Amino acid sequence: MSRASDRAYRKIRSFILSGEVRPGMQLTEERLSEVSGVSRTPVRDAVQRLENEMLLVRSASKRLSVADWSNDEIDEMFTLRGMLESHAVERAAQRMDAKRLNQLREINEALTKAIDQATPDIATFLTTNRQFHDLILDCAQSPRLSKLLPALIEQPVVRRTAHQYSREDLMQSRADHEELIAAFTAKDEAWASSVMTSHIRRAFHSFSVATKIGVEE
Amino acid sequence: MSRASDRAYRKIRSFILSGEVRPGMQLTEERLSEVSGVSRTPVRDAVQRLENEMLLVRSASKRLSVADWSNDEIDEMFTLRGMLESHAVERAAQRMDAKRLNQLREINEALTKAIDQATPDIATFLTTNRQFHDLILDCAQSPRLSKLLPALIEQPVVRRTAHQYSREDLMQSRADHEELIAAFTAKDEAWASSVMTSHIRRAFHSFSVATKIGVEE
DNA sequence: CGGATTGCATTTGTATACAATAGAATGTCA
DNA sequence: TGACATTCTATTGTATACAAATGCAATCCG
Structure with missing residues (x-):
């Protein structure tokens, strides 16, 4: 219990x-x-x-x-998340092994199934997407990141707007994951890191569009 | 009470x-x-x-x-601190005002006095150095950074080896602060950010030398 | 003798009662 | 009426007793 x-x-x-x-x-x-x-x-x-x-x-x-966050705080949350996840992915690239690489592939296949439908299964997308990032975090082998990052990833504002994401957004996420796996396979930290940076910033963009925030009028 | x-x-x-x-x-x-x-x-x-x-x-x-940290964890602690403080300093550069700029100058003068002696006053150095970084953090106006950074800055391993720092280390810190102030005055975020990045990494180097860790043998 | 098992001591987890404190409501007086 | 002081009430902070869980050591059995 x-x-x-x-x-x-x-x-x-x-x-x-x-x-x-x-x-x-x-x-x-x-x-x-x-x-x-x-x-x-x-x-x-x-x-x-x-x-x-x-x-x-x-x-x-x-x-x-x-908590009620300002747009500035939400923007910064994504910025920090981008910095820390890019760093995590660098560490992960150095520590990746065949077993976990396969797990990543499996997770991304599940994610693909969830979005390759007439109406994408957003709940499954969110779950598997989270699994993907968690597994990378696990590979990074950093207690500090493991403590800091989840608080930046799991956020109400993001969760609530997820169902408004377009199919293009979801497909792009999947493609980013594929590229990350390729970078891991090549053991190319810099590649992995840069992909993650744009992955997160793109997520912020999708979020901004979905919520109409972040655009000065 | x-x-x-x-x-x-x-x-x-x-x-x-x-x-x-x-x-x-x-x-x-x-x-x-x-x-x-x-x-x-x-x-x-x-x-x-x-x-x-x-x-x-x-x-x-x-x-x-x-807590008993591995060398890897200490290294990463400095890396994360470098990333976050560089980010903080960018925000601070955008939000800096004349009053706080003067406060920074005063703090660095006090720091100068502490180290311009036959035997540098390490305790005062640590205090004023911390004040300097805290004031920047205050200017960054980010609740998130204000919560995350102090835990990375105040560390037992650093505190205990501080008295072993050479005069050159202390002088360099002072010079970094001067350059940060110049960058703030010029409202040049990128300059400020890069100075902070090397400032923190240099601090890690001084620390490594003082403790004989971080060097593969 | 080695390894599992049981019982005891230590330590952490939870409930509850009470103390301190901050906000709201009420009353008082110019 | 309005500013200020004074209860009153709602909420958080602390102490303490007890419950649950964990580690350790003695014991039992093969």
Whole structure:
């Protein structure tokens, strides 16, 4: 059986990622403990984790609310993610082995199946896409990156706009993954790194178009 | 009066940074609560913060110990710090104002005084150096960077070897700061960014020499 | 003798009661 | 009426007791 603090963490996190609780909304620890069915102690653990991921924020008076990001913060989030994932992919290229390379290929095949349909299966796309990035992160063998990156990758704003992505966006993602695999096969760190940089920035562009933000009017 | 969890955090943190508790050393929450004079509840808060900064780690069985980093992890820590501080300095260059520019100049004058002596005042050097980087971080106006960077900057391994830095290292740091100020004055982000990149990498080199690590034998 | 197993001691995890504090509401007086 | 002080209330912070889990060592059995 999992720990109560983990259950609370997952529950609150899913509320935020799904958009069930809106950015800026005020929360109380007691309310969260009711919702997640555990006492305030493990809730406080969970809340602190979510604060560190910047999904929750505390006002000056320690009151709790769901984070509400400015366009500048979202832009920077993608920038940082680009820098760190490019770095991760360099490390991964140096440490890649045949077994994991095959796993990457399998994951990307699953991803291909998900989008090669009349109506792309976005949920599966998101899951397999995440698996792909997670496996790379695993290959990078860096505890620090493994701690920092997930908080930049899993974001409510991204999650909520995913279903608006065009087929071209999804196809391009798949192609990027293919190229990454090629770079890994060639053990070419610089190639892998540059592909990842554009992969992430392109994701930001798709996101911007989907949400109409990031374009000065 | 500060909160108990903050007092515990500062106390435990100072033990780690000063080297009073050694890397790899096992700790218990109860022992820490005795040492810091508060109950286990705020100690757990403090410990979670320190875990996030990777100064403390938990084993698979949730037992607590002081982090002990490999050379690879230290190298990467400097790499990440270089990437993030270079990014911070770009943002800062765009947002710099006259008042803060003057503050930077004052801080660097204080730093100069600290090292222009028969025996350089390392403690003051560390303090003012930190002030310099903190003020830049403040100018960058990025909550995310403000959360991530301090954990990369304040590190026990660095702190403990600081007194071994040569006068040349200290003078070079001062010169880097001067150049950063010049870049800020010229509002030249790229200049500022590149200076910061070498500034951090040079710091890693000084550190490596001081500790004899990072050199394959 | 080696390896699994059980029981005990240590340590972490959780619930709950209470203390401290910040915000809101109410009252008071010029 | 409006600014200020004063309760009152809602919320977070802390201590403590107890539950669960983990490591360790003695024990048992092959």
